[in-house]
Amino acid sequence: MIEILLIVCAPLIGGLIYGLERKMRARMQNRQGPPLLQPFYDMWKLIDKQAFIINPYHTILGMMHFISLWMVVAFIILGENLLYVIFLHLLSSIFLILAGFSVKSIYSHIGSNRELLAILAYEPILIMLGVGFFILNGSFDISVIRENSPALASLFLLFLAFLMLIPIKLKKSPFDASEAHQEIVGGVEIEFSGVFFEFLYMAKWLEYIFIYLLLMLFAGDNILLGTGLFAIVFFLVNLVDNATARIKMSHLLKIVLGIGLTLGMCNLIGLSYV
């Protein structure tokens, strides 16, 4: 029952995290910042706007992105197969990319293309993460992973690699080239408006939930450790966001793939020796 409640509320929790983050970022930049509930104000406002459509495919694909992302979050909460969750998440990203390519807008295309390249950067690391958990627990099932003791120590290198892909997924500096407001005005989301933009806006919240739920997996059955991890990583990500510029896609690929794969590799090899 509690799971159902969590699944239904997932976007709302994500919205709260997003609001907290905006507030925190403003404080780090010496500003007052928007109210905590600002994301929800934006949400209600977007419902009330006149909706524009470029073409039906574009809009429907955007919605599919949102729904499938919600599915991903639901499956994590329900404790399904981790590998399947990762692939379903890939599917949801692909919906978004297809949406971006389905309009005749150059910024949308560039954004989609960068999103594709970003997938190239983070997907192998996610798969390795899944395999790491599999080696530790003998199962891909998230419910099993949650029942076991914390995996943070044995998967520490993979954890570091995972930290690198949080900014990619959450569109934070230095790895936010796929959204890049100053270059391509938001990339994929540029042609969405009104209530249809809402889906993308809320999908961003779900992305928070997805990434932090994966993070919690490192803590296993230790809820305290999980909360601590969340707090530390949340702070760290924002700190890095405020201390770096946006780097280019080619650099992103080199850095994330180079460092992430090496770390993951070392960890997997180490695991099989122990």
Add this chain to the structure above:
Amino acid sequence: MSKKTINIPLGSQHISLLEPVRFKFECENEKIITVDSDVGFVHRGIERACTTKFKFDAIGYVVARVCGLCAITHSLSYTAAIEKLLGGEITAKSKYLRILLLELDRIHSHMLCLSHTCENAGFEAMFMRIMGDRELVMEIQELLTGNRIQFDYISIGGVNRDISSEISKKIIANLYEVKQRALGYMDEFTNNWSLSLKFKGIGALSLDDAYMLNAIGPLARASGLNIDVRNEIEYLPFDEVGFKMQTHRDGDINARNLVRLNEIINSIEMCNNILEGLPEGAIFTKLKGKPKGEAVIRFEAPRGELMYYVKGNGTAMLERVRIKTPTFSCIPAFSHIFVGENYADAPAILASFDPCLSCTAK
């Protein structure tokens, strides 16, 4: 095989642009191959209006509206030209005050450019930091002139407001603060890893190209071309107030940023020296007569050399006002720099030129 290039537009309305300008980049993937630029969106016809609509004593305020950022240079250049035609001599104090404001304007303009470059490079926190510190300069400008941006401080024959000792103290205090901050930025620009990926070696202009393509201002100085009007004119003894030429060899975005930062620090020194050695006297002398003849005046605006040509025929209406703005001279260099760069860098490169299209189109 079909065509493999894409056209990426930048402007006329784009979030990374403050002013309407249109670039069309022909890109291969995201690498820029050719650039097509269009700058005339803000043409308002000020030069013509100066000879038909306004009398010569009002034009100083009109030409300030050519550009909000180098407003003071425009009005100073125009006023100096008229003063040259009228033949009167103005007091030393008003000259010093004019230069003081000119340098203050340079500081805030450079800070804006730096922050905008950071913003376009995706470094929001740095943008906020520099914009926040820029308010220190805006504050003293407001104290000194009564307005934050369009000062209307200079009039023919002198300046409009005197400076009190409290204001002078406040200026010195704030500038000291700004200098500390600027040293902090220097550190950030040199040492931040992500900024170095974004700025170092990007958008480079070699010394030869800078010379060939007629680059001026910080753009040329960052490439090692030591060209600065303050070094060449005798309106004020710039050497005495502490002017030093700032150059850099690399010619990339980072070099331009460092040149601007060094100029900020130099300008702060100059302001301090000016305030220290401020001569006593009136701030205004009444000049009589109508302008007759031709005058050419050059000043160093924050973006480079600004040249005014004024021709009067002895009536209140001028015969010709010609403005040659710094950005206009730099446009060939801009287009040259873009070629071969990544589109992802284009907004930051553009911001690092500190283009003023409002000046260019007039």
Add this chain to the structure above:
Amino acid sequence: MSIYSTLIAAPLLFAVLVFVGTRRVRDVLSAIFIVILGALSLSNIFSFNAPLEMSLPETFHVLFILIDVAVLAYFLWQGALLKHAYVIFFALVQILLYGAVMFLSPSIVSGDIFVDDISAVMLLVINIVGGIIIVYALEYIENEEFTSLKKNGFIAMLFFFLAVMNFIVCTNNIEIFFLLFELTTLCSYILIAYRGDALSRKNALQALWMNQIGGIAILAALIFSILQYDTVYFDVLIANSNPLYLLPIVLLAIAAFVKGASIPFDKWLLGAMVAPTPVSAILHSATMVKIAPYLMLKLAPAMSGFVSLTITLIGTFVFFSASLLALSKDYFKEILGLSTIALLGLMMALAAIGTPEAVTACLVLIVFHAISKALLFLQAGILEKNFHLKYVDDINGLVNHAPLVVFFIVIGFASLTLPPFGAFIAKFMAIESIAGEIIHNPLYAFALIFLALGSVFLTLLYFKVVTKLFAKDADVKSRHVEISKFYTIPSFLLVFLLLIGMYISFERAFLSSLEIVVPLVLIALIPALFSLLLFKKAHRVKEYNCGEKDDIQLSMYYFHMPRRVQITLTILATLGMWILLLGTIV
């Protein structure tokens, strides 16, 4: 037994029958034959209970030797005629080695025919997917400008191919296997050179000499097998194989790599693109290249330790590098071809792992890859014939003109990457089985990385193409192009097969139905509901173009791959092969 002999004999028979009668008679007859073949292979898999083993009479063996000599002589003749040094050289080597094999006669004898469940699955794929492609080819070849004799010959060749393939998955005798291997080489040689122009000839010869290397590998394997184990039969060889002396197995594996067009032998499959599209379709999906994973599966029980690991690494490396190379391609068929090479690499890697889970994954991949690739190649043919499109860049906004073709292409690509389709499930299981191996041997972690990167590259590749289809310009008026029913019906059949496959994978409970059905239903339903509710009220607007009114020019992103990357990858793969070979000898 009768099933198998029919499966082999019927296509052979029809290959002759094609030449009599009018076109109409031929088409009807073909359809009937294909239905019979499909039904037989289906009934075979349903009635299958125990592996069947039997021997062929001596006369057949003599016949086979004669054919073998004839084929080798033909190769030699072709080489001499077209003055191709490689072909002549390899043919001579083959003749020599074959003589040696004939000279050494083994004493341990076993059944010539051996059909197990893997063969049954292969038969199903060959006959049903191959049959559907032949139906398509009937229409396709009519639109070409050839003499009717040549057209009939084309169809006959395809049927002959089916017969050879049916035989090859049933045989247990490596000598017969060698003969059939050479016959597929011959078939492909003739089919690739079918158009008869200079390029076709050149590519056909390339395919010929590359495949001859495979033949030499098999002959060498035969010699070593006779010397060491005194047998020419797969089952005996595998049952008795000594982990310290795996040279015959490795040589056979190398033959598989050649047939599977793994890097560095990839040139011949890409060169085969010049043939009429049904040839590509049949080569890539049901026949020819599928020998590779099949052979690997057959050899898997004998592999152990070093060999298994190295083949897995080579396979996954090929998977990775072929999909990387495909990213830089623009020619639709070439993209498909490289993705075939990639997936074959993965299949061979999975077969080499050899755990039951990996074998299942491999089989699932074989089946679904065959169906999807057939579907995609049929669309490639339609694009060429009806829309005159060859390059991905030109298919911009195809959804306006040919929604059906776009639907097929999207289904084809989706079935290779995304849940809930079969190939996705296979990839899923592949990761699981490699993850299981890492526990025993950390070097499998490299295989995992190659697999992970390769599958992302493939996804990128497929969606690079798919997105072009959707780049829709709302103002464009669609032009209607009539697509022949004979083109669409085979495609529909293949989609139907995909759906059946999905159903079967539910039955086998690879994934719980909750995991698959619920998301799909919701992902499809909710947007549809919303669109019904909201689309009427929404205004249609223009794309954002910085406030300008002029037109936006779009073209595709491409991923430029420097030549040195290509060379490095080839060298690495070759190195892998040599390590495999030398490591086994040492």
Add this chain to the structure above:
Amino acid sequence: MFNLKKYRKKSPWILHYNAGSCNGCDIEILASLAPKYDLERFGVVNTGNPKQSDIFLVTGPVTLRSRERLVELYMQMPEPKVVVAVGSCSCTGGVFRDMYNVEDGVDRYIPVDVYIPGCAVSPELIIDGLVQGLEILEQKTKEMEKPLKLFKESTCEEGIVNRRDTALKVGKIDEKN
């Protein structure tokens, strides 16, 4: 059912267009986003994308070349929307009034809701003007608001309004009249 309208004024996203100003006002808009004035307190986000904006900040007298862009951007903004004319010259033409290449103020082309005078406008005034714009935003309906010039009535097919060609090019209107 609670009132959605009240959330409009809590989340104004702005679009900024320079229709020929001297940069003074544009810089002040930028400055008002910066820490000292911090417009984000009110939920303001500078989206730069007309399709996701509520408030259109226009600076400068409208020059002849920027009119089409102005109307085009205005038409791409979804209703309800508010136009704020920032600076004296966008209110009336200011010092540029009657120059040969300017059109004397934004309200010749699109309906303006709030005028913020000043040369240059100070950030305090911008904030004040924006907040007043929010009050207006709350009252607005979702009726399509039309530009005053360079506008062609949008077509409607099967109940779907097509806004693709509503903003005209300058040349076309001359042909029509």
